[in-house]
Amino acid sequence: MLKDIYPLYLNNRAQQPNADLEVTDKYTGAVAFRVAQADAGIIDEAIAGAVRAAEPMARLASYERQAVLDHCVRRFRERFDELAYALCVEAGKPIKDAEGEVSRLIDTFRIAAEEAMRMYGEVQPLDISPRAKGYQGMWRRVPIGPCSFISPFNFPLNLAAHKIAPAIAVGCPFVMKPASHTPLGAIIIGEVLAETDLPVGAFSILPAHRDGADLFTEDDRLKLLSFTGSPDVGWALKAKSGKKKVVLELGGNAAVIVDRDADLDDALERIVFGAFYQSGQSCIGVQRILIHDTLYDRFRGMLVARTESLVPGDPKDRSTVIGPMISESEASRLEEWIGQAVASGATLLCGGRREGAMLEATLLENVPRSAAAYTEEAFGPLALLSRFSDFGAALEEVNDSKFGLQAGIFTRDLFKMFDAWDRLDVGGVVVNDVPSYRVDNMPYGGVKDSGLGREGIRFAMEDMTEIRNLVIRRD
Template structure:
């Protein structure tokens, strides 16, 4: 059960300032709880506190940062069911998927705890010329400073964790803006962090309106901005961010190629997961499915039959696979895209019906390349089937996208696997599985409209630290 109300966290402390933000049960659309909403003055205070805390964090030894991260791991494990139930309610995520995300939250903090004591430097040979005789170089990584984090609604626990955990590991103060539709998970993380001995101001977690959040982007006291969300918003924020580095994890319309030698039954099972888990609300959800013509009919028959039998309904039901989309308006948008595709010549193989925020798992065939369901990010339970005859042509079709996050290739040909890895314009190529697969220590991110930089704890720590060089001269060497 959710609490009646939740605070925001300002400079490590819970503040029950108001109950302005209503958080709904995404299945029933009823108000489930209320959350304190921060205004611009509170955000400014949080940034000032982070700036003051940074000096103490710079001095905190790695083993203490590791202890803080391990405390979080223990706290998440103790509150596993509470976190999963909250996620199921506030995000409409089927309970099995919600438990999976809590597990990943724990994994992400575990990885950060391990990496926190492995932030090393290097001795560098500078004697590359007579001029440098007697000089030695060495460098270490130091915290970049206070960080601004903006996280999305679709993975409100783990995508917040991919910002918070490496910041603690690196020794950076931070202010986090969780998604207004799904703030509860981040606030529970804040509750557990508040139990630690992080210096005052080391963290603030502030749900706020988009209009009031300009300081998260523009304030020069922040030394890095990390944003996960839609491309339109992400690129706008980058343009306003000033001199600070910006990490963007944005959208996608991920493609999956199924070659003629693939195990069809295995490909069907994995692509159903990739396209429809948590109602397709993932930036690496399988959206475009490109199948070799020799196996196309077999694949289509099996795929359509299984998708038709997916269980839709209450996300708290253990049997539910398809829950509600995040809002009625989002379901209406995607319903309109499906209708537009059909009017443009696509064939509706199954689904397409909507009831409130519930949209049936949908398969379209041969949608026009410029239709929204092909060219844009659907971010919902829809996939588009088409066939190919030539593998090189299939790769070109994958690349015919404004996005470039991840791609999946089902093939047993090692040469084709390497060709895909060489030629696909994406951040990650997954062989023998869907692009929706991610483990939390791998470098994850995209190119083109899909963003800048990489998540994955070690890679995020690299962004949240700076190299500081020392040169040592030995006279008369």
């Protein structure tokens, strides 16, 4: 299973310059293992290696890129239990959720293996006027070059995979900085990649000191920065990124509408899952629940009863639903927001108590729209209830946010579904399910403060490539 000490990966090879990064078991708080950290010199060496690897990576045949990804799929399946347990320890993710993330890791690499064979271009007629008669055009996609990836703590396997797998599929070398709270998932991916014949410099996975970490953003040798994390950090990195392309997957305070024709038993299970899986630490976790007035009292009672039944505790226990937040400081921050909302007139329906990094699953109603719990991303086990009578007004309330990642609607009305798709200012609308729903081949991303660009293998591959045109004069 897990070792005590883990290396970093520099230009495809394990290196152990130190064991400075202490990674804790998020439930017990004890140090679970130690990981090497990169300084500015190591990061610079990794970027130089990626530059050298750009040409040999671009020359890899489709079947060679696919073979690397297929190898990863096979090895991740063989190491399934190890990966899930590591995720449970380093992220505090309940073991059933951890197993689900490993399954998604495998799906993501499997999709990338398929897409590696589909780097299509187009033949384009150019004879649109007499001056272009006899000219023929074609275009194809080519790798953009060395990429920089910064991944977050909440999905340390699958969100790293959504950067690594498309890069391999198109032939881009990369350097990755995993979150310091949860580096082990990315390091294990590095172990598996090191078993392949990728060109030297194709990948480096570098937990990093603050000293030198700016190189991931500011170094002009890197042609793309893909960052997943908080909006404040993401937009600040974009401002410092120079000429490189930037893809940002940032935060949200996702809303779900429960219309008058919804199946409440079905909606109940999906909404409770969407609000509280992995302790609410998901950018598309359900934060705002808008319930039609005719259903409100009944559904509120159902939600409170179901939320109070969620089992908190050790994430290694298979009965646990609510595990620890990533740190005590994050749990304390959200506890403070709950207190501020109640002091401003909100009603606490259940939960709200904290012990260390453990915060109870919490429901509030009548939260003022000026409260941080409403305007900001909770990123924890908190959901807010409100009632509506007019569907159009509910759509406006969903849009009343600086974020725009995904939204969910429970309705059987086809016209309302299309109205929501037209009017909601979000990256995705999910009908008869929660905004937390994501399949790993779909385009995923947000608008407004929720980011720029889209993930999902095919769409990330487009960001990691550029169009190269060919014009032929035939007459």
